[in-house]
Amino acid sequence: xxxxxxxxxxxxxxxxxxxxxxxxxxxxxxxxxxxxxxxxxxxxxxxxxxxxxxxxxxxxxxxxxxxxxxxxxxxxxxxxxxxxxxxxxxxxxxxxxxxxxxxxxxxxxxxxxxxxxxxxxxxxxxxxxxxxxxxxxxxxxxxxxxxxxxxxxxxxxxxxxxxxxxxxxxxxxx
Amino acid sequence: xxxxxxxxxxxxxxxxxxxxxxxxxxxxxxxxxxxxxxxxxxxxxxxxxxxxxxxxxxxxxxxxxxxxxxxxxxxxxxxxxxxxxxxxxxxxxxxxxxxxxxxxxxxxxxxxxxxxxxxxxxxxxxxxxxxxxxxxxxxxxxxxxxxxxxxxxxxxxxxxxxxxxxxxxxxxxx
DNA sequence: GAGGATGTTTAGTGAGCGCTACAAAAATAC
DNA sequence: GTATTTTTGTAGCGCTCACTAAACATCCTC
Numbered sequence: 001x002x003x004x005x006x007x008x009x010x011x012x013x014x015x016x017x018x019x020x021x022x023x024x025x026x027x028x029x030x031x032x033x034x035x036x037x038x039x040x041x042x043x044x045x046x047x048x049x050x051x052x053x054x055x056x057x058x059x060x061x062x063x064x065x066x067x068x069x070x071x072x073x074x075x076x077x078x079x080x081x082x083x084x085x086x087x088x089x090x091x092x093x094x095x096x097x098x099x100x101x102x103x104x105x106x107x108x109x110x111x112x113x114x115x116x117x118x119x120x121x122x123x124x125x126x127x128x129x130x131x132x133x134x135x136x137x138x139x140x141x142x143x144x145x146x147x148x149x150x151x152x153x154x155x156x157x158x159x160x161x162x163x164x165x166x167x168x169x170x171x172x173x174x
Numbered sequence: 175x176x177x178x179x180x181x182x183x184x185x186x187x188x189x190x191x192x193x194x195x196x197x198x199x200x201x202x203x204x205x206x207x208x209x210x211x212x213x214x215x216x217x218x219x220x221x222x223x224x225x226x227x228x229x230x231x232x233x234x235x236x237x238x239x240x241x242x243x244x245x246x247x248x249x250x251x252x253x254x255x256x257x258x259x260x261x262x263x264x265x266x267x268x269x270x271x272x273x274x275x276x277x278x279x280x281x282x283x284x285x286x287x288x289x290x291x292x293x294x295x296x297x298x299x300x301x302x303x304x305x306x307x308x309x310x311x312x313x314x315x316x317x318x319x320x321x322x323x324x325x326x327x328x329x330x331x332x333x334x335x336x337x338x339x340x341x342x343x344x345x346x347x348x
Numbered sequence: 349g350a351g352g353a354t355g356t357t358t359a360g361t362g363a364g365c366g367c368t369a370c371a372a373a374a375a376t377a378c
Numbered sequence: 379g380t381a382t383t384t385t386t387g388t389a390g391c392g393c394t395c396a397c398t399a400a401a402c403a404t405c406c407t408c
Contacts, residue, residue, distance in 0.1 A: 007270065007272070008269075008270030009270070010185075010186075010270065010272075011270055011271070011272040013393085013394075013395065013396080014395080014396055014397075015394085015396090019361085023356080024355075024356065024358085025356060025396085025397070025398085026355090026356070026358095026397090026398070026399095027355075027356060028397095029396090029398075030355075030356085034396080034397085035396065035397090037299050042288070048243075072408065077304030091318070091319070092269065092270070094270075095182075095269045095270050095319070095322065096181065096183070096184065096185055096267065096268075096269050096270050096271070097185070097270070098181070098184075107323065107324075108264065110188075110323060119346040131332055131336070134320075134325075134329055134332065134333060135333055135336055135337075137320070138313075138316040138317060138319075138320045138325075138333045139312075139313075139316055140314070140316070141316040141319035141320050141323075142312040142313055142314070142315040142316025142319065143312060143316070144316070144319070145265070145266070145269070145312075145313055145315035145316070145318070145319050146308075146311070146312045149281065149284060149315075151280075151308075151312075153306055156312075158305055158308065159308060159309055159312045162305070162309055162340070163309075163337075163340070165344060166336070166337070166339075166340030166343070166344060169340070169343065170336050170339060170340060172183065187355095187364075187365065188365080188366055188367075189364085189365085189366090197386085198386070198387055198388085199366085199367070199368080199387095200367090200385090200387075200388095201385075201386060201387085202370095203366090203367065203368075204385080204386090208366080208367085209366065209367090215354070272391070275350080349382105349408105350407100350408085351406105351407085351408085352402105352403105352405100352406090352407085352408105353401090353405085353406085353407100354403100354404080354405075354406095355402105355403085355404075355405095356401105356402080356403070356404090357400100357401080357402065357403085358399105358400090358401075358402085359398100359399095359400090359401095360397105360398085360399085360400105361396105361397080361398070361399090362395105362396105362397100363380105363394105363395080364393100364394085364395070365392100365393075365394070365395080365397095366392100366393090367389105367390105367391080367392095368389100368390085368391070369388105369389090369390090369391085370386075370387100370388085370390105371386100371387085371388080371389100372386080372388090373384105373385080373386070373387085374384080374385070374386080375383085375384070375385080376381100376382080376383070376384080377380100377381080377382070377383085378379100378380090378381080378382090
């Protein structure tokens, strides 16, 4: 997961993944079936942990605007480079990848994340839920890309604060 | 340029680039020196043309807020997939690339773009110019990534309108 | 200890990568 | 019209890719 997160799917080879796991390629394939098989499990582990910024923000409670703003602030805290891995594995792990299987897995995870946010917004009787969810998703995509380009936490937090304020004002969220 | 734009730097091979140009690899290297050499020229051509959304918006004139909002709207118009190429070549062309030379070229172009926007904002006596430029850059990064993930023009334009309004209101731009 | 199932290793598959030595061909110079 | 330079094509360099056949080691059962 760390290797995929740090360098993206295509830039990490099976030989390196195997040696990092302390095994040889045949054992790798016996355990995971394929490189994409391990990537799928890495995506699940990532989405179940610190990578899921929305779930983390939602757990703290509060109104829709507060949760969404905290989602962006949480991303600003998590996305900057740590241990060589910046941004979001789900959002940027397969960007420019030539592998259709890994790309499909990643796209499905992104779609699911966006749907989760949209449903949360819609469940709180907010009009234009789709628009709000898209705003958050595109903001997260931008923050993840910026982090991968080396943006620090301060830069991301400033953006998150501005975007969060904009969210509440533009869409009248309370 | 089209191939790099559509699939990213690493996913396009010299053999394919050569055959698309109607030449053989030795002629390719005689003309461009290396794969990164062609990429550098592709970046320049892209930045000098339709890819430079800020220059296009600036040319129409108006106050700072209007120019920046038009930059985002222009991106919403240009970024969706056309001829298989979506998003911005400068912003996403080398994402997850394993090639340090191409990554450095791309990073320099991004840095230059950000500096151009920051200087434009600062030249109009706007406080927090850096913050404004970062907001625009991260918004563009998000729109480029979203376009690469398949977002249509309507989705991007809606985001651009919201982000543009937010820009003017949050930073008091006129 | 023998036999069988399990799992790991060695060693390599064919394919593609960026890139290039070398020779054939085309263009230029005299 | 021959000689020289420049350009092009053929073929393949060493390397890495995801992936695997087959030999080897390990364990449990009897």
